[in-house]
Amino acid sequence: GGPVSAVDFSPDGKTVASAGGDDHNIRLWDAATLTPLLVLHGHSDDILDIEYSPNGAHIVSAAEDETVKIWDAVSGMLISTLEGHTSGVNCAVFTHDGRRVVSGSDDHSIKIWDVEIGACLSTLTMHRDCVLSIAVSPDGLWMTSSSKDLNAVLVLDVARGGVRHAFTGHIRSVSTVAHNRDGTRIVSGSWDGTLRLWDNAVLVLDVARGGVRHAFTGHIRSVSTVAHNRDGTRIVSGSWDGTLRLWDVAKRGFWGHSGYIRCIAFSLNGRRISTGSDDMTVIVWDVATGTSLVTFKEHNTPVWSVTFSPSGDHLVSGGVDCRVLVRNLEGGELLQFEGHADTVGLVAFTPDGEVIISSSDDTTMRLWDTKMEACLLVLDPMMWHRTIQLSPDGSGIIMSGGKRAVQLW
Template sequence: MDGAWHPTAEDAQEPEDLRIAADDVDVDVTEGGVETPMDDDEEPEDDDVFEDNSIAAFYSHRKSVFCVQLHPQFPDPPLAVSGGEDDAAWVWNTIDGSEVAHLTGHTDSVVAVAFSHDGDMVATGGLDGRVRLWRRQDDAYTTWTFLTNLGGPSEIVWLEWHPRGPVLVAGSSDTTVWMWKLPSGAEMNVFNGHTGSVTCGRFTPDGRRLVTGSDDGSLIVWDPTSGAPLAKLKDTNSRFALDGGITSLAVSPDNKLVVVGGAAGGVRVVSIANIEQGAAAQVVGALDAHDAGESVESVEFIDLLPSQSDAPSGTTARTSTHLVSAATDGRVIVWDLAQGKMRGEARHEAAVTKLIVHPYTPLFSTSSMDHRLRTWDARTMQLVGTQHGFTDGVLDVAVGVDDGLTQGAETGGIGAFVDPTRSKGYKLVGAGDEGVALVFRLI
């Protein structure tokens, strides 16, 4: 899990056709910038009316929900796992919001959750330093039993499963990265090389390398088998240096590029194409358009043309030429890496906490502290849909194929939807700071 927003224990002017329509903005603006009081009998503006187009909700956390992920075979089964400030995680049904399994045993907030590549196991990571594992016990995925507790790190920052096997990696605030073999829970390696919190990490799509980034500004490419560092870039490299360190990273589908986002708005493109032959990692691009001092919370490779099947395992894109970045400045930027420049951008009204690509399509969705989820088309930056229903910031988002089922008030949903033919093919799940996870259909 790489590049997601993580809690801790303590404008280049926009092109005219890329601006968000005024109807999408919540702030009331009058001539001269003076607010006009409403008469007592005047009807409220539409922007003052709470809107909720969710189709199901999960309420059991009751405190901030920090992370959410869908089962890798979603929508069959239609399951999500979420973790939160209640020191626990839940496996739950996205159709009706019903509880499936309560994943307990943590003594501090659960900030990372992850299904294994086959969906048979789920891992939870907490600020208590614990990584706990559960395994399904039936074909219907209705029963999950505790498997093992993995110790060693201090506060967990992220979790990442190997794309092809039962190997789990965790990044910690104590500068280390740990790797275990499941289901035995045997420790395989402890990676030491960073001097600050390990803020993000991913396996390359082929599973042969592990890439990690830290708030000390260093990027390391590891051999996961031996635990040896194969390449390293540090903030002493003037072309690479990112003020405040690294906050997010992505690896290209061809395993040749790593893109990292920084705590102060910078994005760097690094080639790791020849490290197996002993070559150093090389900085091949610097993308600077996000506002200075604003953290780049997510970076992801994206396809501008829809593509099907034979995509590399462990990726959501087939090509390595375009990238999306999202930051706390509210800006969402699509980059053309071949030309090293911005292709287009759009905005939320507050910090973007996460972006996720709809696999092998030009669509991607974003979550924001403006209480909304939004979906965009990377080719035009057209706003495809806005999902309302939260009363506080949205801290994470997951996307999956729409199962076509219609939910409404009678099944626990809030907003009834009765025409599945209008669906654009996806469901979204958002994790809310107010303690609820909401399910939406993209229409």
């Protein structure tokens, strides 16, 4: 009797390992028939975590008896007992080459063990409370950890033992962490009842910052466990509220900006999106895949307005640097229009794509000829700035009140 505390599939999906109950044993089951195969005896207290090695040959277990044990997954024989923690061990995972085991304990430490010789190689002591969860990157160079002392996910350098980055955003302790297969995304579950998906791609490139991709809300009690599917498109979470939830990662948004997104525009054919951000970049996205096609970094201040030309081959943007920038998306030179004395808040193309209209906080509107690369007209009505709307036939600019203010030829 007693609750099941941990389960794991073998890499080939044919066997399930489970731990729990009052007998402190691990049980192996045939995944197709649920027929019991083996019982692994050895722990003297509750088993809190189990995991198969990447090749399926071994199983590692962590328990309240302060030990980590490595088992032969075929015969069920105990291979080694890893001793060194001074309190219960909450989690233990293999590195992706199967040569190391990493464990986290109530003694506030993380230990890295050599599987072959059964020795502790290093001990990490950056946490000040119980270590609750650990996940090791695919290349084995870094890992993520969570503990009771922080409402954060720590990214740790395995070789040096230092903290690369701390992802913050949860409002209670982070109870579980996991990676997708290439390590570019981290998912965390917290006692605050939420999951958060973090963008870790920049950390793989040794850049100092990462960002949250999405916060998944729905559980009404603490999230106790999370996992990615193999292609990283789904996340499954389990909670103390008694529910299991499956989340769609692929449809949760387009990630790439590191600052507030000020503006967004569709191309007329609906295949591309452009965004401008406080991170001073303009990104063009593929609507179908959600991938960024190109990132422009010519602005040196936040970008407040973007729009595509009617043909979709040009993109214009305006921002706090007072400039209007036009890019040829098929390749070509960048056009820079200067003249405004304050933030360019809105930009638009005429239907033929040859004239750009910009509106600025300097209370002026300007018309720019893209072929002549010159300003055609400056309008200075105090109440017109921040308003640009072309008439339906493209022959004029309609201002507040519906009156045609400027006739275009």
